[in-house]
Amino acid sequence: MALPIVFNYGHGNIHCMDTNTPGTRIRELRKMHGITQMQLSKAVQIDQSTLSDIERGANFGADLLMRLTDCLQSTPQFIMRGE
Numbered sequence: 001m002a003l004p005i006v007f008n009y010g011h012g013n014i015h016c017m018d019t020n021t022p023g024t025r026i027r028e029l030r031k032m033h034g035i036t037q038m039q040l041s042k043a044v045q046i047d048q049s050t051l052s053d054i055e056r057g058a059n060f061g062a063d064l065l066m067r068l069t070d071c072l073q074s075t076p077q078f079i080m081r082g083e
Contacts, residue, residue, distance in 0.1 A: 026055055030055075037055075
């Protein structure tokens with residue numbers, strides 16, 4: 001059984017094993033900040049169902065990516081590539 005790789009990002013830890021897609025990285029960042037899907041979706045001006053779809057793998061555009069990075073205190077590179 002592989003152990004998750006943990007690294008510090010901002011004010012918390014992210015377990016890389018579970019964050020291999022942009023959607024899962026968004027979900028982990030959201031949870032790390034203690035934000036619900038409803039709160040984040042309102043902050044970035046999308047429907048909660050759209051955010052749920054994104055966390056499960058749906059595509060999204062650059063404009064939304066930038067709003068997500070601002071709200072989640074992250075970078076586009078981390079969300080899209082895990083870097």
